[in-house]
Structure formats: structure tokens, C-alpha cells
Amino acid sequence: MTAPLWSPSPERVAATQLAAFAARHGFDGYEALHRWSVERPDEFWSAVWTFAELRGTPGDVVIAPGDTMAATRFFPGARLNVAEEILWGSGAADDDVMYLSIGEGGGPEGTTAGAAGAAGVGSERVWTRGEVRSLVSTLAEAMRSEGVEPGDRIAAWMPNIAETMIVMLAAAAIGAVFSSTSPDFGVDGVLDRFGQIEPVMLFAADGYRYGGRSFDCVERLRDIRAALPSVRRVVVIGYRDGAVGAPDPSIDTVADAVAFDTFVAAAAASAAPGAERRPFERFGFDHPWYVLYSSGTTGPPKCIVHRAGGVLLQHIKEHRLHCDIRPGDRAMYFTTCGWMMWNWLASVPASGATAVLYDGSPFHPDPDAIPALAERVGLTFLGVGAKYLDSLRKADHRPVDHHDLRDLRTIASTGSPLAPESFEWVSEAFPPDIHLASISGGTDLCGCFVLGDPTSPVYAGEIQRPGLGMAVDVVDDHGRPAPLDERGELVCTQAFPSMPLGFWGDADGSRYRAAYFDKHPGIWSHGDFASWTTHGGMIVHGRSDTTLNPGGVRIGTAEIYRRVEVIDDVIEALVFGQQRDDDVRVVLAVRLRDGAPLDAPLVEQIRRVIRTGCTPRHVPAVIVAVRDLPRTRSGKLAELAVTDAVNGRPVRNTSALANPDAIDEIVAAVADWSAAHDPDRG
Numbered sequence: 001m002t003a004p005l006w007s008p009s010p011e012r013v014a015a016t017q018l019a020a021f022a023a024r025h026g027f028d029g030y031e032a033l034h035r036w037s038v039e040r041p042d043e044f045w046s047a048v049w050t051f052a053e054l055r056g057t058p059g060d061v062v063i064a065p066g067d068t069m070a071a072t073r074f075f076p077g078a079r080l081n082v083a084e085e086i087l088w089g090s091g092a093a094d095d096d097v098m099y100l101s102i103g104e105g106g107g108p109e110g111t112t113a114g115a116a117g118a119a120g121v122g123s124e125r126v127w128t129r130g131e132v133r134s135l136v137s138t139l140a141e142a143m144r145s146e147g148v149e150p151g152d153r154i155a156a157w158m159p160n161i162a163e164t165m166i167v168m169l170a171a172a173a174i175g176a177v178f179s180s181t182s183p184d185f186g187v188d189g190v191l192d193r194f195g196q197i198e199p200v201m202l203f204a205a206d207g208y209r210y211g212g213r214s215f216d217c218v219e220r221l222r223d224i225r226a227a228l229p230s231v232r233r234v235v236v237i238g239y240r241d242g243a244v245g246a247p248d249p250s251i252d253t254v255a256d257a258v259a260f261d262t263f264v265a266a267a268a269a270s271a272a273p274g275a276e277r278r279p280f281e282r283f284g285f286d287h288p289w290y291v292l293y294s295s296g297t298t299g300p301p302k303c304i305v306h307r308a309g310g311v312l313l314q315h316i317k318e319h320r321l322h323c324d325i326r327p328g329d330r331a332m333y334f335t336t337c338g339w340m341m342w343n344w345l346a347s348v349p350a351s352g353a354t355a356v357l358y359d360g361s362p363f364h365p366d367p368d369a370i371p372a373l374a375e376r377v378g379l380t381f382l383g384v385g386a387k388y389l390d391s392l393r394k395a396d397h398r399p400v401d402h403h404d405l406r407d408l409r410t411i412a413s414t415g416s417p418l419a420p421e422s423f424e425w426v427s428e429a430f431p432p433d434i435h436l437a438s439i440s441g442g443t444d445l446c447g448c449f450v451l452g453d454p455t456s457p458v459y460a461g462e463i464q465r466p467g468l469g470m471a472v473d474v475v476d477d478h479g480r481p482a483p484l485d486e487r488g489e490l491v492c493t494q495a496f497p498s499m500p501l502g503f504w505g506d507a508d509g510s511r512y513r514a515a516y517f518d519k520h521p522g523i524w525s526h527g528d529f530a531s532w533t534t535h536g537g538m539i540v541h542g543r544s545d546t547t548l549n550p551g552g553v554r555i556g557t558a559e560i561y562r563r564v565e566v567i568d569d570v571i572e573a574l575v576f577g578q579q580r581d582d583d584v585r586v587v588l589a590v591r592l593r594d595g596a597p598l599d600a601p602l603v604e605q606i607r608r609v610i611r612t613g614c615t616p617r618h619v620p621a622v623i624v625a626v627r628d629l630p631r632t633r634s635g636k637l638a639e640l641a642v643t644d645a646v647n648g649r650p651v652r653n654t655s656a657l658a659n660p661d662a663i664d665e666i667v668a669a670v671a672d673w674s675a676a677h678d679p680d681r682g
Helices: 010-015 017-024 030-039 041-052 082-087 129-145 162-173 187-197 218-226 249-253 260-270 308-322 340-346 369-377 386-394 420-429 510-516 557-564 600-613 639-646 661-677
Strands: 097-103 119-121 124-128 153-157 177-181 201-205 207-210 213-216 233-237 257-259 288-293 303-307 330-333 354-359 381-385 410-414 435-438 440-442 447-451 472-475 488-492 524-532 538-543 570-580 583-592 622-625
Touching (some): 010 017, 017 030, 017 308, 041 308, 082 162, 097 129, 097 162, 097 369, 124 129, 129 260, 162 177, 162 354, 187 218, 187 303, 218 233, 233 260, 249 257, 257 260, 288 308, 303 308, 308 340, 308 447, 330 340, 330 369, 340 354, 354 369, 381 386, 386 410, 386 420, 386 570, 420 435, 510 524, 538 557, 557 570, 557 583, 570 639, 583 600, 583 661, 600 622, 639 661
Parallel strands (some): 097 354, 153 177, 177 288, 201 233, 330 354, 330 381, 381 410, 410 435
Antiparallel strands (some): 097 124, 119 124, 288 303, 472 488, 488 524, 524 538, 570 583
């Protein structure tokens, strides 16, 4: 498209924090601001620290260059505590709301009170800053009473509720390293992650609720605890029916287990009457905060260690400047504790906003679940996966027809490329003045390389801008900058604050260097297949490690998805390459609407829209229909795992998948197709 899908009014531009930040430093327009941010990164990141009003001290040096990009250090003399910054963000008062914690079906009805004294009814609970500050301090003391010290690991196998955020903040308050995953992970998936980092404490829920069903976690928790000898204490919260309360009595069968409220009450009772809580200790900018995990579909997940100051500063920049999240806003990202967007959401209160935490299915009891929540609580920012918007479109549910969303300013989309058709649908299905910001980055940096710009137009199918302070580019196979509209590898050519400290257990850094710096020596290679646009934005065409090469022509999988998924009978699709002699044939697996057959007319329609919208090279040689498509537990399609399976290679870590049986169905369907259409090859 040459015409923008959305353009902010001059009044809206002038009211953004990005415009205020640019004007403060003498810049007019995003291009000039971004140029300064990468040409003078020391000035830019110092300005971000000041703009963020951090309580810590930055030190005298902003950037200390190293021999390599990975060795560069930001704010080497800084001292801060990320829990302190989040709890007191932007001078928030004790009675300001910090969290709205909402379980599936939560609303104003109901009578169940929240845990630890939080006000609320049903499975919707309100936590003020004062309540959170008090509980974090008490929980930090309880952790200290268990012998937890800076650098120890605290693990959480928990739903997306306020208590999980509070555990993270208490760990950060004493300098412990936090790591989380969601309760839908099985025993092997949890141990693949936590088993590598050897936590000293494990926080867990006795169950959770999803899609109208309750799921028990106690039996799995018993097995997990038995396989984690480093754990000294297990703290369990009751959540079996989607409302926080006392845990099921069966937790007595879990070694070293205690109820969350009992654990907190013991620490509160042991405090001397009238004694002041000890202040949060401030640590260096590079003190470890989180361990996040790669998807783990091609082997054991990589344990990515993230630095506290770098991630927090990156998030505040993204929240305030790119997403225009302000004090008093209510921001929600639909996520579990096993996806990096949970960590991104965790930093939102540092900007003075309320973090809205939703746990459950976004489609229960119907597609209206999230839009209804947005209206009820007055969301100003809503973040979702691209697949959620695609599913809402397929369900033909237009929130603008049912809800007053006047408070909602921004919708962010990530997880996979958002097709141009979905951009256009959002502009029609939501109020027209909403800023739709497609964003892309990853677990590797716990942030974004390219994302939204609230001061500039949105074009369908494009991510608006490279992130401020991020020297993002697209290069060809030889590492040379690619021209406009030419596809290549997304890279970052300069150091940035949220580069990982490294991988857990990678003592010499060899695995870390191989992951990001070996492909194009000296610069970060992110693994995305992308191209610049004439509008100064970017299109991400899919992961470069799943790029198809039929006849030597590079094809991004997202190009095929965007064409196929506009077909009414196709709910979603997965495309991959199958080796045939010395070439690759393109295989497409589709999940169809109930009752829709994959007959000759539909096959021809699929091939026609791909041929017309892309090229003949993009047209799949094989098209099969399956009941489900395999995905990781964060909802991403498992293209690499399917590619390995269909090509006869072992899938090395099925525990990372939410539905590994779906791979077997695809393998069988492709084999059946080959037997019918290519009997000599099978």
C-alpha cells in the first residue's frame, strides 16, 4: 500500500512522550532522533536514564567499549535495584493501582477475596502500590530467612497473576535471579529449564484454569520437586479453580512445601514490632535479573541470562517512547509466564502505569473475552500475538460493534509477522483512532529491534521503525547492507544495553558467540529474514533458519502465510521444506474450518492465491490437511521441529511443544500424499 492505514493527528503527535523527548533534545521527526540515538549512543542512553527518572545512580561512564560488541558495557559504575525502580516508578503513590489481576471469567461478580489482603471480588483483584510494596518487602525477608543470597536462583512455575510478579520483585529486591515458566508445561519441560539453573526455591500453583476447565498441578509438582535437589523450599499458592486462595491439602505430599500465605505470615510475625524494612540493596547495571529460555524445539533450551539495568532501561524506552505508556495508564499484554512478553509486561509499572494481568483463554467463553475486559477495566494499551488478531478476524468478531473502547490508544502485535490483511481488518474492527503497532524482537534481547512510532503513519504489513538506540540493518549473505525491498538477514551493528550477559553454563562464551556473532562476525545476527521499506519501516518475512530455498530462491514463510490465511476455509497454516534429491519442495499443512474438505477446488484456490500474490516458486508442491498444527507453549508454530521430523531427523525436545502429537499427524499426511502422488518415491 502507498497510502497510510493510520496517521496520528498533529494534536496527538504533540501529546506523545516521544515528541516531548525529541523536542527536549532539539530534534524534529523520528528519523533525526533515531540517527542521533545510534550516532551518539552515549548521549542517547544517558538521556533515557534521565527521562526515566530512575532512583539509582548512573555513574560517570555511559558506554565502556570492549574488544567485541558483546564485551561492551553500559553504565559500568551504575547502582540500582530493579524492584525499587518498578515499585516506585515515576513517583507513584501508595494508593495508586499497580496490578489488576484477572482470572478467566473474572469480572465484578463473585465473592472470593484475594490472597494476602488484596482488595477485590471474584477472580478480579486490585493491588495498590502500597500493598505490593509491603508484600514484596515481607516476601524478600522470608526468602532471606531461607538463606537466599544475591545470585541464587528463584524459580516460578506459576500462572500470570499478581503473586508471580511479586515473587519476581522480591527476588530482585535481594539480588536473586528470577526465572519462570507457565503451569501448562509438563514435568520434562520444566526440568529442561529449571534443572539447568539449579534454583534454591520453587514457587508454584496447585493448579490453574483454562478454557473453562480446571487443571491439577500437584502430581507434576511432586515429580518436579523430586528431580530438583537444589531446591530447599517449595511455596505453593492455591489457584486450582482460577481464584487465589489456600492450596489443596494434597501439597502435603510435596517435599518441603508450604502454603504461600503461611510462608509470608511467618516472616511478618518474626519481624520486630515497629521495625523498618531494610532498604533494597542496589547492584551493578550488569547484575543478573532474569534467566529466559529459547523455545527448545531443536534441543535443550538455551538459558539466556539477562542483565538488570539493561533490560529495565530498554523496556522503559520501549514503553514510554514507542508505546506511549504513561502514568495512570492501564496496560495489558496477553501472555503466560513462559513467554518473554511477561517479562516485558513486568516492567510496565516502572513508567507509572498499572499492569493488567490476565490468566486464562482469550476465547473463553467466546471471542469477546479480551475486548470485554478491555472495555470493563479501561485498557489504554493492549498487546497480543498476531495469531490472536488473525483468529479474531476468522471468527468475524468486530469489537467496535460491541464495546466502547474509547480509552484504548494502542494495540501491539508480536509473536509472528502480522499480515497486511490483518492490519486492514484491525483498522475496521477497532475504533479508527487506535495506533496498531507491530513489534518484533525476541527472548534473546528481552525487547524489540523494530517497533511502533506513535508520531508517524502506519502502513499495512509494515513494522514502523527501528528502535531508538538500535543500529538495526538488513544485510545480504556477504554482510553488505541490502537495498530497499531486498530481503536479507536482520542484524544490529552496534552494542545495546539489553544484550544478554551470556548463556547459563557457557563458561567460555562460545555458545553465546556462535548464536549471535559467528554468521556475520562482529555484529549481532538475529535470525530474522527481513527487508526495509520506502517508508522507513521493515517487513519481517519469517525466521531465516526456516527460510525455504526451492531451486535456490530464498522464500520467507510469512509470505505464504499472509496469502493462505485470507482464505475463509483456512484457519491457519504451517509451511516447511522437504528435501527431495538435491532440492527442496515446499509443503503446506493447513487446519481447516469444521466440515471444510481439502478438495480439488480448495487446493487450486490455495495455489492460485499464492501464485498470484507471490511467485510460482512459492506455490507448495504438497498440500495436506491436519486437525492441528504443532506449536511451542508460547504459541509459535514449530516449523523447525516439523521440518526435522518430515526429513527423517529426530525432534530433539518435544517437551517444548504444547501438542507434539500434531507433528506425527503431519508426517503421516505427507507420507500418504507421497504414496498417492509419487508412489516410486513414497
